[in-house]
Amino acid sequence: MRILILGGDGYLGWPTALRLSASGHEIAVVDNFSRRRWHHENSTDSLTPIALLGDRIDVWEGLSGKRIESFIGDIEDGEFLDRIVRTTLPEAIVHYGEQPSAPFSMVSRQHAVLTQQTNVIGTLNLLFSIRDHVPNCHLVKLGTMGEYGTPNIDIEEGFLEIEHKGRRDLLPFPKLPGSLYHLSKVHDSHNIHFACRTWGLRATDLNQGVVYGIETEETAADERLVTRFDYDEYFGTALNRFCVQAVIGHPLTVYGRGGQTRGLLNIRDTLQCVELAVAHPAKLSEFRVFNQFTQQFTIAEVAELVQRAGTELGYDVRVQSFPNPRVEAEEHYYNAVNTKLHDLGLQPHLLDEQLVQSMLETISRHRDRVIARAIVPRTRWRPGELPGGGHPAATPETLSDESSAAR
């Protein structure tokens, strides 16, 4: 199958390109290196030293005999994207090409506008390119479980059967996203759904949980194929960040009481889910939503697991409650359905101490690359407000407490 991967240089995009190439598909990747650029702007970096895209592609070709095509540019530039779609005529498009960080979107007006513009306009351009050039193409779009927020009812997969005043309808699940980034994904979902019901496009929206892990089958084959591993406040995800903190002896940065529940999954399962979605496309006019995670944990549980696994390896792992920079409930009901990907055959890699220990070992090989400034969160959902003030679940620490903890 001809597959185009937007954001194909990223944490998930690059391993996905390798996996789908290994499976025999014809792969082209698009990227504008925004992640590499944003790291430069913040003087942070991937823990793993990542090769240039051109070198990665050459190494993979040397190993596999398969060539991955690449296009460099912004999908917010509709003419650029249109040209690629017209040229490559993909049968499936895997869309990772977005600004993926909640804290980044909350830094300032400029960051918020950049996030919603990149994500919403980029995806809107994509929908037009598909409509005009490859209307049968299957769009596999990465969404996020964060689109739902934490409602007091079970979270279904995209839609909800609602009974109201004696009448019934199947309607989009109501969304309560927790950041301007998460909102951009909600906007995307609405736009894509519209394109499916109005233009007859086909799409799968993968509402992904928090991804953890470093290696996939293909990236492990040669160190020059390694994917990026972020642990900074913007682009690092919870478990990945905790593992780096454990290795360098920084207290694990649990926000508030750590009662926030999230769906998590292994990076290997991300690839498996995307491959399953591609292999079982949505029907024309269908907008399909899969909740893509394998297990639910509270953040405190994740921290405890890292502490247990690290202690066994001889690390001194402390867990510390940090003032929550976000505006969110720290204790809440959470029960999300995730049966559709299992029905397609997903075989999850479950989280255990052994997996965490293998992450800790990989991280310790790169520990001299850890940049300390990346560890402690500085972006506040309510800037100007001391963390700890203003919402009920906050802890008594002050900003200066936290700043000193950062050093």
Place this chain on the structure above:
Amino acid sequence: MRILILGGDGYLGWPTALRLSASGHEIAVVDNFSRRRWHHENSTDSLTPIALLGDRIDVWEGLSGKRIESFIGDIEDGEFLDRIVRTTLPEAIVHYGEQPSAPFSMVSRQHAVLTQQTNVIGTLNLLFSIRDHVPNCHLVKLGTMGEYGTPNIDIEEGFLEIEHKGRRDLLPFPKLPGSLYHLSKVHDSHNIHFACRTWGLRATDLNQGVVYGIETEETAADERLVTRFDYDEYFGTALNRFCVQAVIGHPLTVYGRGGQTRGLLNIRDTLQCVELAVAHPAKLSEFRVFNQFTQQFTIAEVAELVQRAGTELGYDVRVQSFPNPRVEAEEHYYNAVNTKLHDLGLQPHLLDEQLVQSMLETISRHRDRVIARAIVPRTRWRPGELPGGGHPAATPETLSDESSAAR
């Protein structure tokens, strides 16, 4: 009260500025004249000859002794907007400053991107300006009933109490908007709701129905104060368009069977609703949604009313089924709640033959200004497809039938 009106040169923005000025508020308007510009681009125009903004303001000052301040520029330019908000320190902001047309948003990728960018980024900029400079300011945002689409359940005002698997929550009403314009308003609503719950802002989202009418108390005082009156496919609303068609002897352009039900309201009631919202602000942190219409009609009923009223005045009014350029259900359940504005004291001007006849009389005074090319819809929700194909409620007419009807 100091009130800033975004889009203050428009069909509703200008009469709102006059009304709130007449009521004793201190008014500043912001506009970039995009509506005037888009008309130039399409070689169409307002039926009523409208004065330059500076002249309108001078005439109003001469009549009332009250000065309306004006700022010219784009609210997508965050620095520009920020400067205005910082300077005027409004206690309320009435936000009409958006691209307001569904067909316009469906013309091309460029039109879609312009619409979502103008509306979503403009409103996002506004939320940051309010947060940073006037956090107590009450945002009165014009939304649309079209955000809801036509679900098979009753439409509530913004939120819905949902019971699911034995648990309950009050969640945002699920949205099924019918165009990329309507989607931009859904995105706005989500962003504004977030700003209220995260930053503690206060907002009223007025989900407005289809507005009709020409005159308001203030615009009638001097012909140089008249507001614009659009009857073209982009910016004209159904009843206004039908009235112009009746006067020039063009068959009323009912789409398909005309069974589409919509909420309508008189332009005088728009002003009344906005004034009520301003006088009774939302609480801090509150995101309040009012469904702003006074009566529900099918499009066929509206056409019949115009036919009846016109025939009595001696016009030869024919109603004709045109192929529906939109993708929408032409027969559907529709029952929307609209009690909140009534509870605040709204006294509706109801639609009757007499009102339509007064519109027909005003229009006939300007009938030599009618531009024929503006009458028949040319924008297709599914371009390249003959209208009539592809969705169940379509009529058998062909594109060439319709094109000949246009001349």
